[in-house]
Amino acid sequence: MQTNGIKRPPRNFWTRPGRGIVFILATTSIACLLSEFYRRGTMHTFTLFIFLPALAGLAALSLADLTYGDRQLWRGVVIGIVSGVVAAVAYDLVRLPFVFATAWGIDSMVPPLNLFKVFPAFGAMILGQTAAQTHYALAAHWTGWAYHFSNGMTFGVMFVAVLGEVTKRRWIWAVAMAAGLELGMLLTPYPEVFGIAVTAGFVAVTLAAHCIFGVVMGFAARAMTSRWQIGQQPPPGNPKPGG
Numbered sequence: 690m691q692t693n694g695i696k697r698p699p700r701n702f703w704t705r706p707g708r709g710i711v712f713i714l715a716t717t718s719i720a721c722l723l724s725e726f727y728r729r730g731t732m733h734t735f736t737l738f739i740f741l742p743a744l745a746g747l748a749a750l751s752l753a754d755l756t757y758g759d760r761q762l763w764r765g766v767v768i769g770i771v772s773g774v775v776a777a778v779a780y781d782l783v784r785l786p787f788v789f790a791t792a793w794g795i796d797s798m799v800p801p802l803n804l805f806k807v808f809p810a811f812g813a814m815i816l817g818q819t820a821a822q823t824h825y826a827l828a829a830h831w832t833g834w835a836y837h838f839s840n841g842m843t844f845g846v847m848f849v850a851v852l853g854e855v856t857k858r859r860w861i862w863a864v865a866m867a868a869g870l871e872l873g874m875l876l877t878p879y880p881e882v883f884g885i886a887v888t889a890g891f892v893a894v895t896l897a898a899h900c901i902f903g904v905v906m907g908f909a910a911r912a913m914t915s916r917w918q919i920g921q922q923p924p925p926g927n928p929k930p931g932g
Contacts, residue, residue: 698759699757699758699759699760700754700757700758700759701758701759701761702750702753702754702758702759702761702762703754703758703759703761703762703764703765703853707750707762708762708765708850708851708853709850710750711747711750711762711765711766711846711850712846712847712850712851713743714743714744714746714747714750715747715769715843715844715846715847715850716843716847717735717739717740717743717744717843718740718744718836718839718840718842718843719840719843719844719870720735720739720740721735721736721739721740721815721836722811722879723877725814725882726877726878726879726882727877727878731814731817732811732814732815733814733815733816733817736815747766747846750762751763751766751767759919760919761919764917764919765846765849765850765853766846766849768845768849768855768910768913768914768917769842769843769845769846769847769848769849769850769910770842770845770846771845771909771913772845772848772849772905772906772907772909772910772913773841773842773843773844773845773846773848773906774838774841774842774845775905775906775909776841776844776845776863776867776902776903776905776906776909777837777838777840777841777842777902779901779902779905780841780898780899780901780902780905781805783897783898783901784802784804784805784894784898786799787799787800787801787802787804787894788801788802788803788804788805790802800890800894802890802891802894804894804895806883807833807883807885808830808833808834808836808837809822809825809829809830809833810822810825810829810833810883811832811833811836811837812825812828812829812830812831812832812833812834812835812836813825813826813829813832813833815832815833815836816828816829816832820882820883821884841902844866844867844870844906845906845910847866848862848863848866848906848907848910849910854914855907855910855911855914856911856914857911857915860907860908860910860911861907862907863903863904863906863907863908863910864900864903864904864907865903866903867899867900867902867903867906868896868899868900868903870899871895871896871899872896875887875892
């Protein structure tokens with residue numbers, strides 16, 4: 690930016706207050722579910738009037754930084770989103786043997802656990818339907834899976850926003866965050882709402898899967914942070930800072 694012949698440095702939005710705003714906007718994804726659990730509002734209403742506007746606000750803030758700022762906030766949000774998605778994929782891959790233990794004929798070694806049954810229920814609640822259904826519409830399945838990955842992305846953004854810069858010594862905090870989220874959810878009405886039996890086996894599997902989520906998220910965020918410095922090109926396959 691240049692005023693009266695004086696070139697001003699680009700504005701830094703990635704300050705503590707700026708990161709705090711990013712963190713709060715990102716929390717609205719999981720807050721949809723918590724709002725339903727604690728009867729502060731339906732998931733459908735929260736999604737329409739709080740989560741989606743917050744998502745638009747996060748996108749607007751990121752684009753403002755990309756256009757007028759020093760692109761630190763843009764970089765942080767992109768790193769959070771990508772690391773969160775990669776971690777969510779790893780998280781689901783780890784759980785596949787338990788979900789398909791019977792179908793794959795490995796149930797004598799791996800306990801069958803219907804770990805994906807909550808996703809269409811998520812979708813139904815977002816669409817304004819009842820959570821418990823015998824058969825879910827395709828829209829509920831797609832919406833539920835989209836919400837699942839939304840949580841992964843926003844957890845990644847929250848993690849990066851808290852740290853600011855994911856360094857070699859700090860990425861491991863992602864594991865603590867992921868494990869804390871899982872243990873915290875078990876203390877909410879989550880198991881009761883979705884008819885989940887909280888057995889030792891269930892807790893062990895889900896906690897281990899969340900720890901893997903944390904490892905992948907932290908390592909991915911750390912790798913992207915070290916490779917993508919402002920003034921350099923981002924890692925291959927990610928958006929360029931200037932476009």
